[in-house]
Amino acid sequence: MNILLITLLEEINPLGLLHLSTFLKDNGNQVTTAFVPLNPKEELFGIEGNRVISDHEISETLDLIAEKKPDLFGMTLMTTHYYSAVKLTKKVKETFPEIPIVWGGVHPTLLPEECIEYADIVCRGEGEGAMLELVKHLENGESIENIGSLWVRDKDKITRNEIKPLTQDMDSLGFPRFDWENNYVLYDGKMQNLNKSIYQQCVPRKGRIYDVLTIRGCPYRCSYCSNSSFHQVYKGKGKIVRGRSIESILEELEYVKKEFDFVGIINFQDDVFLVKRDEGWLENFCNQYKEKIGLTFACKGSPREVSEENISLLKKGGLGYFQIGIQGSDRVNREIYNRTTSSRNKIIEASRVLHKHKVVANFDVILDDPFATDEDTLEVIDTLTKIKKPFLISCFSMTFFPATVITKMAKERGLFSKGKDGYILKATQAKRTYLNNLVEIAPRLPAFVIRTFVKHRGEKLAKVILDAYIYIHFNIIFKIMYSISKYPRLLSFLKKIRYSLSTSWR
Template identity: 35%
Template structure:
């Protein structure tokens, strides 16, 4: 069986694992990547996006590959992109298309209304995709495969969700070469992306896990951890193959298991020894856990704060943690000379200007390495979106747009409500990152933020901030983006063929 995966401009671990499982069982897999030049989640310039559009080339290349099955993994931000490219493919070849990823998982009925999609995978796809490929190879589709919905004539067959994969070590190593062969920009910067666990013990209202906890209730533990040996084996394999300079662990709560972290620190320091970035929940940050992070060679910790208003955090965001715990966590990480980055969400329901300015005061004093400022973005079927609909924080029309991914504004450059006032606050928080404490205090005391320019869009503010950032994460992301744009603009301009 020949399976083609069509990919947006990001690197997706889910596809890497599915590819590894399929190849392990004799199937041929190829990735077709759309670089989304000037049409990604940050840079959106319509005229240049049309000039450097790769969709027709992808359709042509997929047609030449002549796959038996086409898979598209979809996030909400790129759902309309997926609909568009699926329509173009169907106009050329009648190959079945299966979609998966967090957007189809969250709103499967709505996604299956699009008749260009023949099948839909809910949740984890490794074994569902393998069973589907095996049945297609035998010449007859098995319509009873768990996790997969099928279009059969006018009927939609909705199969139940299978239990979560409990033993992550049973999976083969993720197929990193699938991406590295599709575009050199993935490995040119030396950044390697992986996960040591799946799931999250928390169910914050704005996050997809608030829905996934409900979907998988009774289907297995919410968090599953790979063994340290499995992680080290993967990293050892890839560090010997590629020039890896920095590793990003994309776990939702890295090191939540202290015993695991202790063993990891010892093995990682001895056998890998490469600087890394990780995400941690404040509740998991202790003197002991920070000691192990430092021992392992952790360079940066990203930690969600979201709001310094405890009432908002508890009753709106469903994050049951107090301010003192967060302050202590930030200080412990700083004391260990590990870079600390924090995430904050603004334009929350019932949030006041006073809340935002108190957050600014707090950040001036604790001074993390970098503050990531996000405006609230509603995603399909999250607890936040359902609360917003029930409480009329979202209009019915906007709710329908959210659920169908229409008029999407990426969370990284804006939100569902981008106002001049929020843009000024956005600039304020970015300046707090860059300026000495005394100057930041002066700006806040004299309310100079009121005079900040608001005519520039949030996307431009983000781009300028990223250009001025010197933390490791920003430098790598900047290099990754520059390499992607350089490679594919040159390729398009001079009509270069793939090697």
């Protein structure tokens, strides 16, 4: 079958849609994949709201549909793309009423009712099995009404099928591969064939970092995360956390090395890389990775899994960066976020282990949370001053995504309007308050300076100095870096200097 799949994700990523398109292609279908990133360049300086797809972007997408004449049009979306997906779907329906439209991804999985209003078919949960069955039924002219995981609309009648059991054999799903001839991207205002040079322009750091998944699912249930809702959706559908074999992971990494000679860092995007696997898995994996791949890698995990033994094995394998969640104060983590395995002491201990092994820790922190008080933010700042440098920080503004536990709590307590609505606002832009600014600059200034700012909070002079620092750092320096990004050699030289300064272990 001739299928066209599109994604509105801000950047081109091998995970998600590309995995599905590779799977469908490997099963005998002609699949075109189009990336319609909603203007990644504007992301550099941040936009407060989620941008809705423009008429021009819709027109370029319609031209591609006219050219490819697919038998099925699919779109993957998250909450942030909902309004764009609605707008695009209406236009596709108007122009090509004969093509069935299927929506999949996180948002349709959790909120199928509001998606089936626009799409003909909603695919809930992991899409490979259901989509393959859908394609076969359509090809054979059979009814699609009773396919597991699908909601199907036929005029006013909606059939809501149960979610299929989760695929337990992850290796059977293969791994995502680029198919340059059949991959498209809306770049520079035009829908065009994706090639390696455009790919490098569209992804961060010119494609030096490549994302790979070794497991699916997360064992935890943080209240603000869609994974907490997935535990409900997949209840009784089999084990949620499922890993790939070492052979399958290495096969993908060998493909990546061969196809993308500019990749320097493998970024394992698993929610919790150190999740419990078979006895001896980690040691075996690290040894083989070192021998066959040999690239620096990054991974994520909770402080609970960071131990001397684990980190020393990972370091020998090539671990360079470890992303770890602080998120909130102990009270907020325990009472609001359901992060019972995380505590300030564990975070500080995990940071000590990572520092000892010279692994750069990247801490995630949630700001602008109406459930948190200034005392909670001060505790987070205090934790950061106890962590040895160098480390990195990623701040997120609390965003109430629908169908999460925290959104329900916020609505019940009348706090929803004080947070960001996931449909319309970005999660990455924290408010520029005095305390938020201190969190963001904690990795850049000595601990005693941060403590001095904390001590003098509320004083005008302290605020003026902090605002000036923030302005210079986030406006002037970022803009200069953006301007010189047109001169790659100069940029790379400056980055080397900055890197060598920021990784002097203190």
